[in-house]
Structures are given as C-alpha cells and as structure tokens.
Amino acid sequence: METTGQIKTKPAIICETLAVLRKYHITPGLIRVVLGGDDVLKFSDVTTGVNNKIYIPPAGATTIQYPVFDNGKWISPPGAEKPVVRTYTLRALDLEKKEMHLEFVVHGDTGPASAWAMRAEPGDILGVAMKARKEALFPDADWYLLAGDQTALPVISVILESLPANAKGVALIEVPGPAEEQQINTRAHNMIISWLYNPHPGTGTLLQDMVRNVSLPDKETHRRFIYAAAEATAIREIRHYLRKELQVDNTELDAYAYWKYGASEDASSIE
Structure with missing residues (x-):
C-alpha cells in the first residue's frame, strides 16, 4: 500500500500503511484485526505489548495523509483528509508470516476505532506508527x-x-x-x-x-x-x-x- 505525504519523523519512528488480512472476535466485545504485507518487516525492532499510534483514514480513502513534523511541531493534514488518530497496543507481531495483530474493544459506532474494526474488510488500510526500540516490557521480579x-x-x-x-x-x-x-x-x-x-x-x-x-x-x-x-x-x-x-x-x-x-x-x- 502507498504511504501518502512527506513524513518528517524522527529516525526512531516507523510509520507505514498496512492492509487488513482478516479479523475475528476473540470474545463478543473484543475484535482482533490482523494487518499484513511486506512493510510489516520494517517493525522488526519494536516491542510487543507497547502502545502505538493508529491512523484511521476517512471513509473511502485509498491512502492516508499523515501529520508532518516541521519546525518543532506536528502539522495535521486538512480537515477532509485528516485521519482519526488513536493509541493502541501491539498485541502480536509475526515477522515470518508478515502479520501484525491489534485488538479493539467493541463500542459500537460511539468510537471511531471500534466502528472501523467492526466494518473492516480484507484490503482496507490502516496507518501504524511505532518506535523502533527493543525494550523490556516489564522488569524481572519475584x-x-x-x-x-x-x-x-x-x-x-x-x-x-x-x-x-x-x-x-x-x-x-x-x-x-x-x-x-x-x-x-x-x-x-x-x-x-x-x-x-x-x-x-x-x-x-x-x-x-x-x-x-x-x-x-x-x-x-x-x-x-x-x-x-x-x-x-x-x-x-x-x-x-x-x-x-x-x-x-x-x-x-x-x-x-x-x-x-x-x-x-x-x-x-x-x-
């Protein structure tokens, strides 16, 4: 999938547009969406379990217009092109299968991420931005x-x-x-x-x-x-x-x- 726009991010940020491969209900109120494609391999240095930004495109959009980091601040695209931004946890990453897994709590149409997940079909796109940093999710403890x-x-x-x-x-x-x-x-x-x-x-x-x-x-x-x-x-x-x-x-x-x-x-x- 094509990534649209000039993304002036810090080098440690990976930002890609991924396609939906499939989705399924883990429980009635929790949907797992599996994203895929060759660009998943670019996330090899991220940590499973950390939070990431997702970019939900406007209805019918075939590309995602990302914010641009310029002169020390983020500049969002115009209103009609602006994606909805939410924070979600990286649930699983399978580099061999080129798959990224995210989970969405079902809120009906009251939340844009929930509404997107409920309607998502194979081939739909989602933007994902994550820090390319391997780190311990939790410390060793007794x-x-x-x-x-x-x-x-x-x-x-x-x-x-x-x-x-x-x-x-x-x-x-x-x-x-x-x-x-x-x-x-x-x-x-x-x-x-x-x-x-x-x-x-x-x-x-x-x-x-x-x-x-x-x-x-x-x-x-x-x-x-x-x-x-x-x-x-x-x-x-x-x-x-x-x-x-x-x-x-x-x-x-x-x-x-x-x-x-x-x-x-x-x-x-x-x-």
Whole structure:
C-alpha cells in the first residue's frame, strides 16, 4: 500500500500503511484485526505489548495523509483528509508470516476505532506508527500484580504470556461480564488470574477495591512489580493507594490511564 505525504519523523519512528488480512472476535466485545504485507518487516525492532499510534483514514480513502513534523511541531493534514488518530497496543507481531495483530474493544459506532474494526474488510488500510526500540516490557521480579480493564487486556495478556514459569502474583482483569473472559496462555502457573465483572465500564470502584484486597509481599524480601492500566479515575485512585498508603516505590509501579470516561482521545502526532 502507498504511504501518502512527506513524513518528517524522527529516525526512531516507523510509520507505514498496512492492509487488513482478516479479523475475528476473540470474545463478543473484543475484535482482533490482523494487518499484513511486506512493510510489516520494517517493525522488526519494536516491542510487543507497547502502545502505538493508529491512523484511521476517512471513509473511502485509498491512502492516508499523515501529520508532518516541521519546525518543532506536528502539522495535521486538512480537515477532509485528516485521519482519526488513536493509541493502541501491539498485541502480536509475526515477522515470518508478515502479520501484525491489534485488538479493539467493541463500542459500537460511539468510537471511531471500534466502528472501523467492526466494518473492516480484507484490503482496507490502516496507518501504524511505532518506535523502533527493543525494550523490556516489564522488569524481572519475584511477584507481580497486574490490574486493568478490557482496554488493558492486550498488554496484560502479553505480560502473562511472557512471564517465566516461576513467576508468582495476581492478575485482576475487569470486563463487562463472563462472556468477555478469554483463555490466556501463561507458563506462570502460580499467577492467579481473577476476572472481575463490571457491566458499566468506567463506572464504580470494582477494580480499585480489588487492588486494595490484594496482600502485597514485603518489599524487603521480594522484588515486586505492579502494572496497572485502565480508566483515568480508577488509575488515579490505584496509584494514590499504592504510592501514598503502601509506599510502593516508583521503580515497582507502572500505572497508565488508557482512557477517560465520557471523553475521547485527543491525539494527532505520530509519537
């Protein structure tokens, strides 16, 4: 697929237009889209599980007009040509098959990325921009706490699939209901995976409350690592509890607000 426009990005950014090969439902509320083509090979130095920018073209577009980095700032294309920009996790990368896998939570037509994934057909295009940097997704530890909602399922799944067999800990995953549970293959059989049901994502305090119920091992005798990603309010409360009440060190915690209830993502740059 042709990439349109002059892309003045930093050398560490890979930006390509990929084509949909296929898609399928992992659960009723989660769609996996598989992108492919020779340009997938250009992403060989990226890290699976990290976030990337996707560029959804306007309906009927056969090319994608990317923002241009010029004079220290990003300049977006004109309104009618401007793609919708969203942040998504690289779920899997198969260089042998030249495939990139992304997962989309189904929101119906209320979200542009969800609407695109629901309508996507083989041959449709999607822009992807990622940092060409191999890095550890998580540090080595004796004990892990993973906490997130359905938007964090891709990265939590990658972490669980990557953990060594001797890893111990707890994974708390909030989904709308039992139908959204999925099989996650992990060698870490001492990781307890708990599915939490919240039929109204972004509301209530279920995830925060369950994090409070977890008994963390003593940091003097254990190397701990906590990864949390969910709605902004939930993450703010989880971060405050861990940092202020339990004195969890910054080196032990990665916490990210993936979305904010009632608001859409405002993104335009490739980074």
